[in-house]
Structure formats: C-alpha cells, structure tokens
Amino acid sequence: MPGRAERGRATLKDVALRAGVSVPTVSRVIAGNYPVATATRRRVEKALRDLDYVANTHARALRGHGAKTVAFVLSDVRGPSFAQVAHGIEEEASRRGRLCLLCVSGGDPARELEAVHLMRQQGAEAVILIGSVVDDEPYRRTMAALARSLDRSGSRLVLVGRPPLGEAVPATVVEYDNEGGAHAITGRLLAAGHRDVLLFGGDAALTTSAERLAGYRRALADFGVPHRDALVEKASFDRGEAYVAMRERLARARDFTGVFALTDAVAAGALRAITEAGLAVPDDISLVGYDDVPPATDLRPRLTTVHVPYEEMGRTAVRLALDRHGPAASPADQHVLLGTRVVLRDSVAPPPTRPR
Template identity: 65%
Template structure:
C-alpha cells in the first residue's frame, strides 16, 4: 500500500490519477456539444462519469449517497450532472434497490373515492418513514396483480398492499398464500387491506374494518325510526364487502323482529350508475319500501337522483342511507346518513404494521387489525314511527 487514495476517498494499491487539463477540457467540450444539440437523446450516467473523470460506480455512489466519496470528487460529479442536465430517475433507482425503499399500493381502480383516501393514508405514512409510495392499478386483472407482486418481490419492496374486497374463493386464497410466501422469502411483506385474513399459517398482515358492525348500526337506525321495508342495494353477492354489510343488515332485522325479505335485496356493483338504474326500476315497478340502504355513498347518490327524478323526496317519501362517509355524503341534498369508514387510517395502519414488523426483525407482533366503524346521522332519514 502506498498511502494514496482513489477519487472516492478510499485507499488504493496504485496511485490514483486525477484527470489532467486535457481530459477536463475534453469533458467540458462534450458537455458543450450536448448543450449545442450535438448529442441526441438524454445524457447517461456514463456521460456524467466521463465528464467528471471518474468511474460509473463513483457517480452511482454520489447519487445514492450510500458510500463515502471525497468532497472534491463529489463536487466534480455534481458539476457534471448540472452541465449535462442529467436526470436520475428516483423511481427507477428505487425499483433497482438503490436508495429509498418502496411500498406498493395495489388497487383495482384508482378512481374509487374511498380507496383514494386509503392511498393518501399509505402515502402519508410512507413519506413520514422516508419511503417511496408506488400506486398500481390492476383493472381487476389477476395477471396484472401477479406482475406487480413479482416485480416488487424482485426489488425487495418493504411491503405490497393489496386493497379492496374480493370474492373469497379457494382459488383466491391459494393465489394470496403463494404471494405471501414468495414475498416473505424475499424479505418483503404482503398486506391485505380491507380483505379477510387467510389463516395463521400464511405470512401476511391484515388490516380490515368492521363492515358487519357498521351495517348493523345503520340498519338499526332505520329500524328504530320505524322502517320495516328496507331496500338493500349491494354489490356482487360473492363480494366480501357486500357479504359483510348484508350480514349486518340481516342481523339487525332479526334483532328487531323483522323477517328478511329476499325480494328487497338487489346485487350489482358499487357505482352511481347502478344505484340510479336499479332504484328507478324498483320505483317504476311500484314502491314497496320506505327506505333504501345503499351499499356505498356512490350508490346512494345514484339512488337519490332516481328518487328525485320520480317526483319523490328524501326523506319525506323515501329515507336513504349510504356507507363509507366520503366527502360526497355531506355534499348531497339532503346530507346523507351513512357509516364512517376510516380509510386514511386503514392505509396508514397497513404501512405501519408491515414496516414495524420488518424493522423489528420479523417479530410476531400483532399483524391482524380490525378498525371500527360508526354511523354518522345527518338529514336523509325520516322517523316514520312518529310521522315526521
């Protein structure tokens, strides 16, 4: 060892040569050519290395800030980056496992207002912890979901959060178990957000909210106001979210001594268009109900439009309730009685549980959390027992 150091500030077995005036001048000329349009396309990390007279590895260390580099060398690299207008893609660096660790939030449709709030909670918590949040939409395609999970496994993401109700089938459970085992083996973590647990033998974190309890409270509110014929507008019958909310509704009917009528249960999807279409059809066939339990606030908005279009009023003629408590609920006229779901906390908790477990070395801390829901009473329910 001769006691000299290379441009990175490390000791070297041979003398490190600083670039001479000719080399630096050549680098500056290359930079000028790029500015003058002599270069086609973007500058690359190799261009930066050549301009600064250092190795590509040194440029990577300066960008990643994960290895000591001599101050003078760092300044040369940063100057070359400025001269060449080089842009380091932070997302690509994260996906390559360099620098900031990622958390992937995977949703069927980013336009859903409730899951947009969950995504905001995920982003808040990941940012607070210095991580990068990636939001991925699958469009309901299992192949796209698989592709995202595989990519995140390869890049050793801190957590992969799958959100939204599903059809709880053996096929689904087998797929999720495979995802969980695969991510666990790579040091990552599968988080099921708003979905039921898969069993203690599956290494997954579960954060859900009380669908059944919220629906029970909401239907009890209608029943206590004297309503006995309640039209239930749910989503897909096999959907876990629909199943939970219908279970709570039926339990409330039973506790109030009201027999459940299958003819008052409709299934479709959780959209405003469905709420409008199905409510209009039911009114056209004859109003045999005094209240509508809409499976979501978006469904309730559609139902309200159909009721108003038919010349009826909420709550004077038909009472109406929703579920989720998105901002739309308090913007409707009348303001909507609904169930509040803490979607932002759902997202924050998903990140918190997964990363806390990771940071504590995989200890067996509680990895199944159920968040509470509650009824928010506004102006869309009439007390028919008292006649007003």
C-alpha cells in the same frame, strides 16, 4: 445445513447448483441474449421456478441509490374510498422516507397477480392489496403462495379491507368492522320505524358486499323483522349504474320505505332516481349510505352513513409492515380490526303514514 434458497432469497449460485450448470449459464438464460442449448435452458428455467428466483436488477439499482419502496395495488384510482386509503399509505410511507409504487388492477385478479409479481421484482418492502375479493379456495391458495414468496424475498404481503388467510400465512391484515357498521346503519332505519328496508347495491359474491349483507340481516333479526329476498337489489358500485338500477326498481315496485345503499356513491345514484320519480328523501323514502366519503356531505339532504377510517387503514398497513421485525412487534400485531361508526345527518325520518 439448509441452503440459501431455503433461508431467504435464492441466488444465481443456488439456481446453478440446482440445474447442474455454471453461474454464467444461468445469467445467459435469464438475459436471453446468448444461445443456450434447449435442454440446458429448460433445466435452468425449472430451477428458477422451483427456487422462486427473482432477477432483481432494478431493485438492486434502487437500493444502491438509497431508495426504498412500498407498493400498493387497487382496483380503481377514481373511487373515493380507494383514494383515501392510498393517501394514508403515501402519507405514512413518505414520513418514513419511502417512495410509493402504484398499480391499478381494474378489478381483474390476473392483473392483480401480475402487479404483485412486478412489485416483488422491484424490491418493494411491502405489497399492499386493497379492496374486495371473491374469498374462495383458489384465491386463498394463490394469496398464501404469494405471501410466502414475498416473505422469502424479505418483503411483506398486506391485505387491506380483506379477510385474513390463516395464522400460518405470513401476511399483514388491516380490516375494519364492516359487518358491524352495516348492522348499526340498518338499525338506525329500523329504530326510526322502517320495516321495509331495501338493501341496495353490491354483489354478495364479493367480501365487502357479503359482510354488509350479513350486518343487514343480523339487524333485521335483532328487530324481529323477517328477511325478504325481494328487498335485496344487486347493483354496481358505480354511481351512474346505481341510478339506472334504482330507476328500474321504482318502476317495478315501490315496496320499501327505507334504503340502505352499500356505498355513498350508490346512495348518490339512488337519490337522483328517487328525486326524478317525484319522491322526496327523507319524507317519502329514507336513505343511508356507507363509507362517509365526500358525496355524503355534498348530497342534499346530507347523507346519514357509516364512517370508515380509510386513511388510517393505509397508514396502519405501512406501519405494521415496516415495523414487523421491531423489538416491540408480535405476530398478533399483524392483524388489526379498526372500528366504524354511524354519522347521523339529514336523510332519515320515520316512514310516511299516508298510503304509498
């Protein structure tokens, strides 16, 4: 008959049996406030690791007061898209009587892992990870292990704006049609007559950028326009750094008539550099963005961009995680792809006919 450690959250008794010691001895090792023989402590620590035990005293205290929590980890609270996802999470969690716990990783995978372990210890019902990643084998192994660890403790790993880890991994995935949006917005420039379209911003090693690059290349192929590596310019998603990168690009060569900026913030930086170079958008250079966050309507001209339903992603993440054991739930419901759409404004025109 399987022990409790195999069926769910490991207990002190499970750890004591594995280590061959008493429950009080396990408690002493965890607390670290009572002398325990070195060999005994090592056996207990190994059993704790093997059984994936979490000393969850704070979470038990929260539950005793009726508080339930949803946790989320994002790279930067200042990013408009992150803020919109966070608002959707908070809105849905509050509607369901949950408190929200927030951690900021700064884009550091190690800090993200630490945050997930902390949230697990706090007894969060769901741990939601938001934003782009390097989708390699080490990342997938780590995330799969985290998903299983959270599942054993009764929690749920939720990936927002990230690719799935595989059908056997107990995780919820909320994506948006990132590549499709990039294909559509690039097609808008191509349909206007542009054939020299600069893809500006991002890092192809990260999933968000890679998918937008794939959509850009697919649109070029659909219009019979050859892809040119020279028209892919890497730049930070930071507005200020994008400004510097576009200024340097214009100083090297003005070999494009249209720009697909990978985010609206990148587009804002690019617009400033283009304007300072004595050029006009869209008369000299057409410019489009991605996200449809506030800068898109604050810019002049107003920015043509791709609308991403960020708040809906946050609400959906909470809803799916908390309802996964409901009577109408099914495994297929735990992977959702939301749509994107192009928002036409004022920043695209046919390419200039006069010599550049």
